[in-house]
Amino acid sequence: MSNRVLKILVPIISIILGLFVGAIVMWMSGYDAINGYIALWHGIFGSSYSIGETIRQISPYILAGLAVAFAFRTGLFNIGVEGQLIVGWFAAAYVGMAFELPAFIHLPLALLAAAAAGALWGLIPGILKATLRVHEVIVTIMMNYIALHTVNALITTVSDGSYKIDRIQKTASLRSEFLSNLTDFSTLHYGILIALLMVVVMWFILEKTRTGYELKAVGFNDHASQYAGMNVNKNIVLSMVISGAFAGLGGAMEALGTFGNISKMGGFTGIGFDGIAVALLGANTPLGVIFGATLFGSLKYGANNMPNAAGVPVEIVSIVIALIIFFVASGYIIRVLLNRMNKKKEAK
Template structure:
């Protein structure tokens, strides 16, 4: 069995195992797994509207996954994607509503502003890690809460005490009448192309540039990188800044595409935390993140149809989705099992 066959079988077996165990959970809970999975399938691919909404759901997951994966590749664990996403969302909405400019200028500036806001939020833990060796996990978790409350305060300030910002100008919107009409008036927008473009940017940066080589080298071994003449502190800060920029753009997908505004948040959106799972599912590679985001986004959106179409409670739906993701994330164990099985066959 070649490595190519093993690479193909691992995700397939993982998904099948997840579906089987999820079916057992539904069966023992007194619900029909066949109806449940038909409802899940229809929720994802049932019609053009469902497909459009699923793709729209995938867009911020791709960018959140890239943010986590980029930091991972540089030896850092960015738990602060959620906070960076929120400040990016607010900045995008504010810039999108406050100015009247031609779309060719307004939209790029708004996206850049969101990326810059996320980058600045990532700069703080980057500096503390590089200069004082403060662990980035602790700082980024705290920065999430700071972002939540700062953004809520800013929304009330700019809206004159309201719980919601003004709607963005049409010239800053990612919405598309063409894509919406194509998918039966779904909220699908051009954000998916921005997300895919950032996948290419991350791949090019890490694989084709000197900076990317240094970032990966620092992630593998700081001491060896420093001995080789690399500026470790600079690369740690740069990694967190770029990671934060991806997260800020994930927020822009929600602000400029899906909602067109921002309301005060009673809690976290969850997208940034889900980005950790997306990055892990995608093995922290740009192309893998697309797969992870597609699986995660599809399950998240499609599962909403299971309570309506199959009368399965949301709690059971959450367990089933978590089981599927768990088995996909456990692909390494399945890979080892297949390799051992292959060795036994070769020995015989």
Template sequence: MSKRFKSILTPIIAVLLGIIVGTIIMLVSGYNPVAAFTALWNGAFGEVYYIGEVVRQFTPYILAGLAVAFAFRVGLFNIGVEGQFLVGWLAAVWVGVAFDLPRVIHLPLAILAAIVAGALWAFIPGLLKARFRVHEVIVTIMMNYVALHVSNYLIRNVITNHGDNSGPIHKSATLRSPWLESITDYSRLHWGILLAIISCFIMWFLLERTTRGFELRSVGFNQHAAQYAGMNVNKNIILSMVISGAFAGLAGAMEGLGTFEYAAVKGGFSGVGFDGIAVALLGGNTALGVFFSAILFGVLKVGALNMPLEAGVPNELVDIIIALIVFFVASSYFIRVFLDRISKKEVK
């Protein structure tokens, strides 16, 4: 059994184990798992509207997953994707509200503002890591809370006059399309999915097909060896965090310019950035893996909304299944040991 095949099979087994244990929990709790999963399927694929919502849901998951995965491939753990996501959302909406420009200028400018905002927010922990060796996990966690409260302050005191809602962005800055809405029975599907797919290609191409990507991965594997080979370790640490933050900021633009088309004061985190960690783990920190992992999360999140209505099963059970999947992915060492034993028996 090849190493590549094992890396593909491991997350699949983790998903199956999560579903199996989730099914057992349903049975013990007195729910019908067949009815629950049927309701979940119908809630995700039963109507064209639901399909549109699934695609809309997993679009920011792809980008948040790429943000986590990119940093991890370079040896960094970016827990601050949620904060970078929030500042990207706010920056995109601010440009969408403050300016009234032709669409060909306004929309790219709003998207660029989100990317720059996320990149700058990630630059801070990247700089602290590179210059002072401050652990990025601690800094990025704290930056999440700073982003949440700074965003709320700016919405109340800069974008609005003590209001809790920025108001809708100008139509020239929206990612939505009347054509997409019409073919999906007026779901909130928008063109952001194309940007997410392009971002997957960019991450793959940058890491696997460029000299800079080789340097970034080398720093992730062994900083001392990379430095001995003449690579600028500090520069690559900062660059990797900036690129990771750019993906997260773009994910925020998907919500600000596509799903909601406004920014509002939040009482807590959106959860997209934290879900991005699970998406990246399940996707094996590869661009293609993140893409398919995000699809699974989108299906589960949207389909779960139908479970209480059709099967009388609380949709929190889907969160339990997702948590179990992440647990089995995190403990994938045991899965790999199991696969190694199977492959050895096949050789004999």
């Protein structure tokens, strides 16, 4: 069995196992698993409104997944996607609110501000990793908390003591009357197109450029890369900056599309942390991230229909998602079992 086939089979089997064990958990908890999954399905695909909201939910997950996957492909583990997304959210919301510009300037400027803020938040752990060899996992985790409280303080300052800043100008909005009317007045916006464009950008950088080749080489073996004449420190910093930019754009999806502003946060959004699971499920490939984000975005939004339609708590879906992640993380065992089954077939 080829490695490419295994990469496809392992996530599929993990999803099936996660749903199956999730059903067992529902039955053991006294809920009807069949009705629960039917309610989940209708919550995702039951109407054009649901489909629109599901696609809208997928957009930031794609960008968060790309941020994690890009760093991982270059040998780094970016746990700070959540913080980078939050500062990107604030930057996009502020630029969208504070300036009055033509739409063809205002919207790109707000998106660039979000990407720049996320990149800046990725730059700090990148520099610390490159110069002082401080592990990026520790720094990026701490940067999440700094981002959360810094943004809350900035919101209070910018809004003169309010808990949220004013709504963005229409010229900076990703909202679309066409998409909204098409999906029965959902909050679907053009952010999904930007997210898919970034998938192509990541693929192009990693597979079609010299920079991408160097980034992957440094991630694979930094000593060999240095011996070959590559600037290892520069590539470490660049990797974290690009990863942070993807995450910052994920925040822009919320600022310019879904909510149209930013409010003080009592805790993390969770999107950045879910991005780790999205990247893991997508095998850290651009195309895989789309499928991983589609699964997570669908489960997250569809879960809202389960309490009303089937009486199943939303927490059950969190258990199902956790089980899927568990089985994906246990992919090595699934690979071994698939290889053994394949060898037995060949022997017969």
